[in-house]
Amino acid sequence: MTRLFVNACMREDSRTERIARAWIERAWGADRYEELRIGEMDIRPLDSRSIALYNDAVARATYDDALFDVAKQFAAADDILMAAPVWNYGIPAKLHDYLELVCSQGVTFDITDTGEYASLCRAQRLTFVSTAGGPIPAGVDDHAFGYVRTLSNAFWHIPEVQFVYAESLDMLGADVEAKLLAALESHAS
Ligand SMILES: Cc1cc2nc3c(=O)[nH]c(=O)nc-3n(C[C@H](O)[C@H](O)[C@H](O)COP(=O)(O)O)c2cc1C
Secondary structure (H helix, E strand, C coil), X not given: CCEEEEECCCCXXXXXXXXXXXXXXXXXXXXXXXXXXXXXXXXXXXXXXXXXXXXXXXXXXXXXXXXXXXXXXXXXXXXXXXXXXXXCCEXXXXXXXXXXXXXXXXXXXXXXXXXCEEEXXXXXXXXXEEECCCCCCCCCCCCCHXXXXXXXXXXXXXXXXXXXXXXXXXXXXXXXXXHHHHHHHCXXX
16 A cells, blocks of 8 residues: 655645644654655756756657656555645645646556546545635635546546545634644544
8 A cells, every 4th residue: 555645845844744744644644755845856847958858758658767766656646635725716726736746647547538538547546735814705616626526536636535624723812732633623634
């Protein structure tokens, strides 16, 4: 069993990371896991140079460039924990850059002859831990969990995708400790 913690909590004393660490203690106990500290990694989004390399690799189905390392690691994980705060109703840009590389065709998913997505991932579960300073107002789309869920369902066909979430942490008078505990209790597996 391979466990992967994609840690995109950027702040020291991150509340999101506190929930994630408590989740790990409950779900994985003393089991080994790999951790990626996204904020400290040298991840670059695909650009006019790397997209040529990417497209060439996909066309040749040859993925030996380091560009594909994070996608290979992701594809091999059985149980994935991802943690990130809500930033601008989405995820931190660095996590988006990471996910762009993870979404490498031929490594984490492929396209069949009939145009459907086929998963190349082993993961049976993905848990996304997040916190937000306020609520998500009515009429505003969620581009944080909604985005991760879309990739998990459409590309990677992960059977169990769960969301552990505490909101309104930055509101005046918020009982932050109670909110963090309640988020964790809602997914005590
Ligand atoms: C750059 C930035 C953007 C943010 N955008 C939002 C937002 O769109 N909606 C919201 O409710 N809170 C927003 N917040 C507040 C954070 O989501 C909130 O403080 C969260 O709990 C931070 O998590 P952390 O303690 O793990 O760093 C933002 C904070 C920062 C620093």
